[in-house]
Amino acid sequence: MEYGSDMAPTTSLPFDLRGKKLLLIIAGGIAAYKVLEVIRRGREAGLEIRSILTAGGAQFVTPLSVAALTENKVYQEIFSLTDESEMGHIRLVREADLILVAPASADIIAKMAHGLADDLASTALLAADKPVLIAPTMNVQMWAHAATQANIATLRARGIELVGPGKGDLACGEVGSGRLAEPPEILAAIARLLGHAQGPLSGKRALVTSGPTYEPIDPVRYIANRSSGKQGHAIAAALAKLGAETVLISGPTREPDPLGVRTVHIETAAEMLAACEANLPADIAVCAAAVADWRVAEHHEQKLKKEAGQDAPVLRLATNPDILATLSTAGAKRPSLVVGFAAETEKLIEHAKAKLARKGCDWILANDVGPGTGTFGGDSNLVHLVSRSGDEEWPRLSKLDVATRLAARIADELTGKHPTKEVKV
Numbered sequence: 001m002e003y004g005s006d007m008a009p010t011t012s013l014p015f016d017l018r019g020k021k022l023l024l025i026i027a028g029g030i031a032a033y034k035v036l037e038v039i040r041r042g043r044e045a046g047l048e049i050r051s052i053l054t055a056g057g058a059q060f061v062t063p064l065s066v067a068a069l070t071e072n073k074v075y076q077e078i079f080s081l082t083d084e085s086e087m088g089h090i091r092l093v094r095e096a097d098l099i100l101v102a103p104a105s106a107d108i109i110a111k112m113a114h115g116l117a118d119d120l121a122s123t124a125l126l127a128a129d130k131p132v133l134i135a136p137t138m139n140v141q142m143w144a145h146a147a148t149q150a151n152i153a154t155l156r157a158r159g160i161e162l163v164g165p166g167k168g169d170l171a172c173g174e175v176g177s178g179r180l181a182e183p184p185e186i187l188a189a190i191a192r193l194l195g196h197a198q199g200p201l202s203g204k205r206a207l208v209t210s211g212p213t214y215e216p217i218d219p220v221r222y223i224a225n226r227s228s229g230k231q232g233h234a235i236a237a238a239l240a241k242l243g244a245e246t247v248l249i250s251g252p253t254r255e256p257d258p259l260g261v262r263t264v265h266i267e268t269a270a271e272m273l274a275a276c277e278a279n280l281p282a283d284i285a286v287c288a289a290a291v292a293d294w295r296v297a298e299h300h301e302q303k304l305k306k307e308a309g310q311d312a313p314v315l316r317l318a319t320n321p322d323i324l325a326t327l328s329t330a331g332a333k334r335p336s337l338v339v340g341f342a343a344e345t346e347k348l349i350e351h352a353k354a355k356l357a358r359k360g361c362d363w364i365l366a367n368d369v370g371p372g373t374g375t376f377g378g379d380s381n382l383v384h385l386v387s388r389s390g391d392e393e394w395p396r397l398s399k400l401d402v403a404t405r406l407a408a409r410i411a412d413e414l415t416g417k418h419p420t421k422e423v424k425v
């Protein structure tokens, strides 16, 4: 397929990348398989992708997989008679809107920093006249090595954009920095650099919390709640669709990370608060997480044992930090609009108004989670938007529709721009 064809997106991704051309350089890293997902989701968003596979890259993914998923030829050789009769390495970069190196190995990063051009990928990168985004991944020591860090600093100073690496378990069995950014995060970075996450909230930063928190009792047991994360995740996706640069701080849920959103995974309320504070300043904060009010006061390092003849242990609880109140009173860093949720089983409006006053937030979305409502874990929600100027009752809507309506109300409040059908998302 030639660049320029018009493949319609097949899913409701938060951005439309039709007509945009990506040159994807796949280098030799164990996480190269994840890039196949980036290709698949990028194609769904309408992105046209050509790819270069380094010799190292071809050890981890096959040219056939890449060609089948990109629906395009895969370029591998610099000394190719057919491709180079048309100056392939120059044409590939000239015809792209963005160049993505993923995974970016320590080796290709070093070559880029030093201007080496000893294969098709490095030669194309040296000839690049387009924005370059790299997604590094490597062993934790390779990443921390002074040589790699100096090379990264050189690339940053030249305006090369980075996505990741993240922290976590690495394929080499070690733990730490060096993990390839997840596909949704890479796609969000692509969309941002291509300027295609456009909408009334473009230029605004949004912070959304979602899901339950897990408060450990001992290494194997925890206190949790029934929040599914469906509503918070849908709100993050809806804000991203309207162009907001969105960070989702998520407790443990079964929901997939929304595309176009940077998702930070946490477990406890304390971790959620730290992640929120690390992601300020923001223009919008929506606290949809069901944060545990209490944690166990004494954390047990070892599993509590059930001993014959002994009484059951008594758990003493301590109060968790109040994330909504903390964000609402964050001084200069307070988001312009702070929205909280109130899950109530009775006296919905009365309790929501009291919560609004107590927490100092701007809006409360009050929802009835009483027995029989099916709100927790269900797909629909009956909410009231309570603000200082009154109470708005919304009809029973799906959680997706609640999210869309809330994002539109936020856009209206912050910018006065009503999202319309013409808005590019």
Ligand SMILES: Cc1cc2nc3c(=O)[nH]c(=O)nc-3n(C[C@H](O)[C@H](O)[C@H](O)COP(=O)(O)O)c2cc1C
Residues within 6 Å of the ligand: 026, 027, 028, 029, 030, 031, 054, 055, 056, 057, 104, 105, 106, 107, 108, 137, 138, 139, 142
């Ligand atoms: C199993 C295995 C996994 C590897 N994973 C990585 C990796 O994640 N990151 C990295 O920088 N290098 C990794 N390497 C080393 C590179 O593949 C090697 O440096 C290669 O020369 C990179 O070539 P390229 O950058 O031209 O693709 C790995 C090597 C092996 C054998």
